[in-house]
Amino acid sequence: MPHKLLVGIFALLLALPLTSLAQNKTITGKVTNEKDGTPLPGISVTPKGGSGGTSTSGEGTFSITIPASTEVLVFSGVGFDSRDVNIAGQSVLNVTLKATTINLNEVVVIGYGTQRRREVTGAISKVSGDKITALPTPSFEASLQGRAPGVQVIQGSGLAGSGSVVRIRGVGSISAGGDPLYVVDGVPIVSDPFLRKNDGGQNQNPLATINPNDIESIEVLKDAGSAGIYGSRGANGVILITTKKGKSGKPRFNYNNRFGFSTWAVRQKFLDGPEWLQMRQEAWENDGHTGKAPLPGGLTWDQATKNNTDWWDLLTRTGFINDHNLSMTAGNNWLKSYVAASYGKDESYIKGNAFERLSLRGNFDFQVLKNLKIMLNTAWNRGNNLRVPAAWAGGIGDAMQNALPIYPVYNADGTYFKNGMTNPVFRREESKWRNTENKYIGQFAVEYQPIKDLTLRATANIDYTTSFDDRFESALHNDYTDGRPGIAKRYYFNASNMQGNFTATYNWNPNENSRFSFMGGTEAQEYKRKAYNSDIFAYTDKPFWKNKSLYKHVRDSLEASGARTLGEVDAWTFVSFFGRINYTLKNRYVLQVLGRADGSSKFGPNNKYGFFPAASAAWIITEEDFAKNINWLRFLKLRASYGVVGNADIPSGAYYSKLSPGDLFNGNPTLYPDNIGNPDLKWETMRNVDVALEFSILNNRISGEVAYYRKTTIDQLLNTGIMYNTGFKDAWRNLDGGKIQNEGIEFSITAKVVDQKDFSWTVGGNISRNSNKVISIGQLTADAVGGGSNDTRIIPGYPVGTNYLVRYVGVDPSDGLPIWLDVNGKTTKTFSLDHRVPVGSVIPDYVGGFNSNWSYKGFDLGALFTFAIGGNIYDGAAKRQAGVITDWVIREDLKDRWRKPGDEAKYPRLTMNTSTYAGLSSEWQYNSTMFLYSASFLRLRELTLNYNFPSTMFKNSRIRGIKAFVTGMNLLTFSKFPGGDPEIARDFDNPQDRNMSPNVTYLTPPQQKSVSFGVNVNF
């Protein structure tokens, strides 16, 4: 049991005698900026080759007690060149540090430890906290877009709190989750977007509650050399989130806020009432009918022509953004603390939709003894998502679907018009929906150094979530006529994710040239989720969140009667053993070997444990004598890694053949088989090669990295592709003979174009090319693996998520009928699903971002462009919006249709009868390249102007600095896609759909565009 393990770890620590250290000396001093002499806080001061250390206070001062034998102190800090200072005979040191553009000595978090940037052997991208908070994105992970090479971030829709699809160096999974593992301060947190399935056209995003202002930095582990330490869960990469920690010195405060306005970035346009009627009539007459076309919704032509409702307009608004953060950091020799509180509310442009975030965090480091440190990191976050239905579920989706411009909002008698659609205005007014998630993350760690160079660390972590899905429907909404005022419903669950680990790190320097670092550890994790077997409900006139006592009463009575029980619905565990050895020779050759053995309750009894090794190496060429004389070359490193990592992101209990008890039948008990189990079920395996060159030239004014990788995934976890005549639609198994390859090149560069005292200009950017290719899917055929209802497939020779469509040639000018290509490329006028071929890919060829920053005196102007080149968008709703004329809205571009012989048009003759287009079975099967578009886009993701008030202004006050800013997000979008926003991550049905169908839209609300401003005050 992990509990035993944890108790054991603590017992072990307590059993250790407290060794007293012999013969110490104390050094004090101050660290300042070489450029202007200002004190530098937060600079770490460590004895070279020894252990322990401190960091400078807010005034740049430090005091460190070290063994008398120590000769050299290392001063290092973010944004500065580190320095080794000989302390022979000194007790007071004043040190100056020089700012750098490329920070080779910056500390990089690598999972169960840290490394200096220059010695990192794996592929790790670091994004600092200020980049994460630069934009009012719906959730922190969206802010990674364009910031890190090899990391593709497709932000979800414009709904408040929506999540992003994050792909690190492509996707190699089919049915198993393709998302990276998210780790906050060493705690692997639950990021599953399917905890509430696909509800209301949105996947609930558990990451949205995390306060971006608490984030110090994010490290993205991309290859086996780095993510390998996470073993069976590292294949999709790992995102390490490090929160802000307390710094030495007197209490310092930071307050920042943001106010802003949001609207949609790009939307599609639909026909208004008169135009819609005209197109319908034309279709009717084309079909050989005379007279007026029948109208939906029970309307006569007279009634219909009187209406011209703009549903989009009725459902949207200008949203208001409002954000406040207050934090404090303080520290002395015993205690360092970071305390922060935050409130934010982001209203989307959809009426009734907002995400409200509250958070509190306290991070405390207690230096109990010189060699004993206790750390407590704790945070409480609440996300209130005021939900609205979207996409297929209606609401704003209705305005893109069957809320027709010819329908009125109200009938003549003032009641809601409800024919032919769910009136979205009625629904908004008569129902309420709120999703509340409380997330508590707590970490308790003890770090003990029994002897020099040996650090033992025991950690106990908890990530606990409570989730409330509250709905209210009025009497009018539910047609209650018996006096019931309405109904309040709540769907509740809680999830506890507990984890404990123990690591031992030993540094050994056998001689001047060799440095070893050994790390070994063990870890246990247990996840449990509990939910009620059904909703808690009461007939009442307001939602439960406004009447908590009623909820408690109803819940208790339902529980007492046995009608509702809170039971475990999901549980899984991991037990792991891992180790890592680093060897540095002559400061220029670095070798790292690591391995992790993972056992999990998710794996079948025949494959309980997997082992995942990786090896990596770096050669710092500029340390070689031959390179030392090349003046323009400041730093050059070649690194390479190879390793095996796994993916275990599948539901719990999948390998069991399960039977569920059901209701009585004929008075006797029943049992229902849930699935066909599989005792062989195991992780999927990814083999990964990474080779990269890191460089810095021309006095560090230009720096960058070029990387190549190849990831080969085998034993794909598959939950589809079985024949229906088994009695089931799916069954979990490892795909026999499956092989998917992601191969790519990443390039990133930063250049300081102008570097003067008052004016500087920096440009930077990254571009990644990922080539995704399915090598084999064993015995399965092209239709075996589909991405939900999204018409994407997995086909050998093509990328994961290939559009599999009938090719559309154009319109025959003589009769206006569509011309297709059959599989052999011959034109035909008969549509057939047998003509489908792989024609497009939802994966772009290149993604990336580039930025430019200008600083002039107190002003900073920054711009970030993000882009995607290549790949396709498939608009799954277009077949109804711009296909056969049905009771759906009509997209504006359908105006370009054939009307009479001789017309050259984009779209065929209009019809209301599927049989007009020969071979078409139903309007849902009208999937062709007619609705396949280029996915390339360029977006001005961020444009920010900062002004730093001169420090002379508040010389005599407590204030240390004030910054004011104005930021525009998604101000400009360049794309050829006629269906609205070209950046699409729709609502997904399951991980397979999510892996295969980004860039497939189905009534997806476009992203937000916003302008916001605020101040940031330090005092």
Place this chain on the structure above:
Amino acid sequence: MKHIRIYLFILIAATSLAACSKFLERPPKGKLEESEALKTEENVLAVLNGTYNTLAGGTIYGGRVQIISELMADNLDGQLLSEDFGEIYRRKTSIFGDYKGDYYKEAYLIVYKANKVLQYLVNVGADKKDRVEGEAKFLRAVAMFEVVRFFAQPYGNTTDNSHLGIPIRLVPDIKPNDRSTVKEVYAQILSDLGDAARLLPASNGEYASKYAALAFLAKVHFQMNDFAKAYDYANEVLVQAESAGSTFSFDPTIDTRWSLGQSKEGILLIKNRTGNFEPGKDLRDRFRSDVRLPILYFNNQTYSQFLRPNDKRKAWLNNTKYADKIVLTKYNHDQFDLPIVHVTEIKLIRAEAAAELNDAQKLTVGLKDINDILQRAGLDKLLSGTSAALIISAARREREEEMIGEGNRINEIKRIGVRNNQNIDRRGSPFNCNGFILQFPNNEKAGNANFVMNAEGGCL
């Protein structure tokens, strides 16, 4: 001191490792693990019991079998149907379409469950073993019979029935398989039903009895135009029905067959238990006409069948409630018991089979069957000595009326098509045109590249 630390560490590591194997087992709460659970007779019986629930559920006999049948046949007015219903009605189903795809999967779920029960039959006590085996085989046969009629050209479409039928799955696993011929499929169905008739008791409560198996044997042989056997099995069922103390018998009036507890016609009848299990909801949802205009309504040609003077069954259709729409009233109930196979149908089989056999003695029996039905409907009886040909046409006509909305017509179009090489479809399709059978769901081809799909299109 140092040693103590090492020992402690080893101790902790050892205990934690030993505890690991148990820590790594998380059987889902509230679920039973099959191989453990099915060691008991009680649980095997519970799986079997749940199979009836599936059989009577909305995806099979609780609605979808009848609805798909009616959509494909010629009784409905389906001009304005769209999406899945539209493509089934227009006899042009494609590899997609969840409505029929889910039906197919659910029918095979019955096969899977029956196979599971048979796999664990060893754990059932000797006193119940025959009954359990008989019921499992009955359920498997019934599910396959409906599927083969939807997804394969009819029995007799080729002289040796070597044309492709449906996959036969007798072992509950996920191995890919191919379609068997229609001959093989019918042989399997008959073998299962034969075993069931042999193993099952004459009376088996609400579960399948020997007579349910015999009734289905009659239905299957009738579908095969094998009239001698159809007659014999139907006769065996009806002799029982006519005997004193039988649990099933011919209803004296027309309006009880779809009712709550008023009908004795069900040879296999799923009882309604309000609040617990209410079979037939899907059927009511699509046809029920007293509360709103249903999505499915009938055409004039069908209505004209009911216009003989005094025909009480005219009340089953209503052409006045909704302008220009002919709706069904048969299912206008909040609940009803669901007959899976009933006496009227078996009587119609016996009558027509008797006439086909043209055996004097049997003809008398058959004539009486027709007259029972005519009389109940308020119509004049046929005279004794009516020719076999006339009895056949009477049986066919009464069948169309009696079983309106019950999904019978499509099978008659095909059976008679084979029997007489005649296209009786009033919408003008050849009985064995491509679209007259459903296309298999794409998953069949997806999971097995060699799977032969049906040819598509070209019926209307």
